[in-house]
Amino acid sequence: MRVDVMIIGAGAAGMAAAIKAKEEGAEVLLVERDDRTGGILNQCIHNGFGLHYFKQELTGPEYAERFQEKMDKLGIKAVTNAYVKQIGNREVILVTEKGIERIEVGALVYAVGARERPFGSLMIPGDRPSGIFTAGVAQRLINIENHLPGKRALILGSGDIGLIMARRLVLEGMEVVGVVERLPYPGGLLRNVVQCLEDYDIPLYLSSTVVEVRGRERLEEVVVAKVDESFNPIPGTEKVFKIDTLVVSAGLIPQLKLVDSLVNKNPTSKGVATSNIGQTSTDWIFSAGNCTAVFDLVDYVTYEGETAGKYAAKFVKGEVKGGRIPIKPGKNAAVVHPLWYIPIEPLTLYIRVKRPMEKGRLVAGKFERVFEDLVPSEMLRVRIPDRYLEGLDEIVVSIEEVI
Secondary structure (H helix, E strand, O other), rough: EEEEEEEEOOOOHHHHHHHHHHOOOOOOOOOOOOOOOOOHHHOOEEEEOOOOOOOOEEEHHHHHHHHHHHHHOOOOOEEOHHHHEEEEEOEEEEOOOOOEEEEEEEEEEOOOEEEEOOOEEEEEEEEOOOOEEHHHHHHHHOOOOOOOOOOOEEOOOOOHHHHHHHHHHHHHHOOEEEEOOOOOOOOOOOHHHHHHHHHHHEEEEEEEEEEEEOOOOEEEEEEEEEEOEEEEEEEEEEEEEOOOOEEEOEEEEEEHHOOOOOOEEEEOOEEEOOOHHHHHHHOEEOOOOOOOOOOOOHHHHHHHHHHHHHHHHHOOOOOOOOEEEEEEOOEEEEEOOEEEEEOOOEEEEEEEEOOEEEEEEEEEEEEEEEEEEEEOOOEEEEEEOOOOOOOOOOEEEEEEEEE
């Protein structure tokens, strides 16, 4: 079997890529390991999705349904319960309920998203009782499987999903004794700090972390301590919380396993390195979504998916040409995406700063703009007009603090 464009992953990026590739006239095959499209959106029943893309506030399932409806109109059918075993030289080995199939592809869009950082990777000493969940697992238990994980919880990590789960647990009748964050500032969006913690009187403990877990068969208590600038626990600051549930929101890690040996990595985002058209270091492989960089908003993931799908289809038709201009992270730039600029599509930069700034000047090539209230948890999305990039051999992206 041969297809023009194969998309792996039917989340926000994958569905958007499939739609755009189909609109470009490509024969499209969309595969998904779950039993339905939508990806993580299906368990995100809170609102806040689609404010940029649809100019409406939707829940995750509502957002996913909008794209499923578009796919239905275009005749795009996703192959679900499908497992990609291997990606080779313009071919993919796919395992489905019908068996094993080798598929030749003109181009591939890799859109598998990210995974949660597990509790074991945090190296927290103590017992290993039940009652410890990643935030995504706890979310699935409540929103999809209708199970309450416990009665009294502490959240470790103030990323957006951790903040959202703090509110969700309270709404389901659990007591949340607090959210613990080792950084001196929240890890999630300010709106989520306000709407999920402050509105529900949930304490936020900054510059703090869990230093011990205690319990026999079920979690009984955790020990939290303040940390110094190097994140080392400060003796004498320990506080014991008696809980039966610990929800870990320690960040997301881009999924790279299937393409690990095929494409270059972005050293700042730890994801797949791409150009501004979604093309990777291997010309027939495109990528988009949280497997390239962990984005704040699903709207951004959608935009990137559309771009990757569009140019994957154009690549098959031989319409993707032009040299690449490297994009390099400079001063105070913790994450920069993409890493190459191909002048056939306007450049949209996604940037995270290394530290909070009241005011910072973004410099990208000949482009400059001042932003206020910069924090690492909130991603900057900036369109750079072509005239600021003409004649450059490389584009250095830096953020200079304005005093």
